[in-house]
Amino acid sequence: MSDNGVLMPRRREAHPDAYYPDYKTSVTRAPSLPLLSMEATPSEETGPRFGHGLIGALDNDLIRNYATGEGLAIGERIRVHGRVLDETGRPVPETLVEIWQANAGGRYRHVKDSYFAPLDPNFGGCGRTLTDAEGRYEFMTIRPGAYPWPNRANDWRPMHIHFSIFGHAFGQRLISQMYFEGDPLIERCPIAATIRDRSQLDRLVAPLDMQNSRGMDYLAYRFDIVLRGRRQTMFENKPEGM
Amino acid sequence: MAQTLDVLTETPSQTAGPYVHIGCIPSFAGLEGVYPEDLGTSPISDGAKGEIVTITGSVYDGTGWALRDAMIESWQADAAGRFPGQEDADPNVSGFCRFAADKESGEFTLRTVKPGPTKGRNGLVFAPHIALWIVARGINTGLQTRIYFEDEDNSADPLLARIEQRPRVETLIAKKTSAGAYRYDIRLQGTGETVFLDL
Numbered sequence: 001m002s003d004n005g006v007l008m009p010r011r012r013e014a015h016p017d018a019y020y021p022d023y024k025t026s027v028t029r030a031p032s033l034p035l036l037s038m039e040a041t042p043s044e045e046t047g048p049r050f051g052h053g054l055i056g057a058l059d060n061d062l063i064r065n066y067a068t069g070e071g072l073a074i075g076e077r078i079r080v081h082g083r084v085l086d087e088t089g090r091p092v093p094e095t096l097v098e099i100w101q102a103n104a105g106g107r108y109r110h111v112k113d114s115y116f117a118p119l120d121p122n123f124g125g126c127g128r129t130l131t132d133a134e135g136r137y138e139f140m141t142i143r144p145g146a147y148p149w150p151n152r153a154n155d156w157r158p159m160h161i162h163f164s165i166f167g168h169a170f171g172q173r174l175i176s177q178m179y180f181e182g183d184p185l186i187e188r189c190p191i192a193a194t195i196r197d198r199s200q201l202d203r204l205v206a207p208l209d210m211q212n213s214r215g216m217d218y219l220a221y222r223f224d225i226v227l228r229g230r231r232q233t234m235f236e237n238k239p240e241g242m
Numbered sequence: 243m244a245q246t247l248d249v250l251t252e253t254p255s256q257t258a259g260p261y262v263h264i265g266c267i268p269s270f271a272g273l274e275g276v277y278p279e280d281l282g283t284s285p286i287s288d289g290a291k292g293e294i295v296t297i298t299g300s301v302y303d304g305t306g307w308a309l310r311d312a313m314i315e316s317w318q319a320d321a322a323g324r325f326p327g328q329e330d331a332d333p334n335v336s337g338f339c340r341f342a343a344d345k346e347s348g349e350f351t352l353r354t355v356k357p358g359p360t361k362g363r364n365g366l367v368f369a370p371h372i373a374l375w376i377v378a379r380g381i382n383t384g385l386q387t388r389i390y391f392e393d394e395d396n397s398a399d400p401l402l403a404r405i406e407q408r409p410r411v412e413t414l415i416a417k418k419t420s421a422g423a424y425r426y427d428i429r430l431q432g433t434g435e436t437v438f439l440d441l
Binding site: 018031033042046056065066085099100124125162171175194200226229 | 255261264265272277282304305309319325326337345363368373377380381382388400404405436438
């Protein structure tokens, strides 16, 4: 196996602070000592691969993948689509993208969610897909509701969809959240605010994409994702035994 | 002014939140039937070569409380030190596992084969280890760490060698409790804080 290049180090300044007192749970869960940094090794530069056999026909359609019979999930119908690229700008093909979200009323189908907004019998709240050869993915879903959460006395999460992306190397593993353009709760959210650099937070806000919306059916939102890249150079030594 | 670089920046992380199980291990979260089974229920299948080991532990916060809502992923080589997808890798080792802290006790268990030593660039050899990635509510960027084994020779491992405070090396080493069984706890903060990695 040839060397695909060293994984580029994570730009930690673009990521959230681990310790952010306004997000109270982070206070006891943030490491207080520095991370140990070194060049990536095969454990970070290899990773699990998942095939098309894993993916069911409705896995990327949250409007229908938990519904019974002819039922459909309640809410504003949306298509969420975009590309997964790496830091060199190359598409990341055939990689698993998983999402989860609250229903249109802002309630998760989870035993720990006690918000009194009702569950939707036709909405589970999870989906998955593989990117195509150009790194593209898409989901059909409903726009999740905003919801209150126990943090400060009156904190609300903006509307958001959780994203989990694998890439092709374990060191590319990423979980993040997609927000919606124009939501006034983004500014007020202590979890969004864990990202210090506002221009980085803006990268999590999906714009409305009317050209990819369909009349009398759904609105589209565009959300592109960038994973760590690999440094290509003629000067690296080849790994031994690979 | 200089030329503009065309290198992109990785999408910033956000916490996985308290409901990560819905998206990653929905059957565990009670959403049976969306997928036939959860992804990564085991890193091995029948016939995997090598010593089967069971690693048990908890993820503790800075007050010593075991997290009930953490999800962990592991990635490893086979018993010969080959990663899945590499030439001659053991076909019964997928190498990938997802497991969660128990909702009542906070304890997790990983059953797998003990990996062999792995080779990196420039002739580096890493002692047998399992890479971990930990996400949960309150963890804003997934935490990377490793499980090494106390009954292996870890003396020349290039990563462990970089830990300045030698007692902290012990935070990455699973302790043998009986034949094939190990204890490995993760401490997010404070006394005995686990060494977390940036690589």
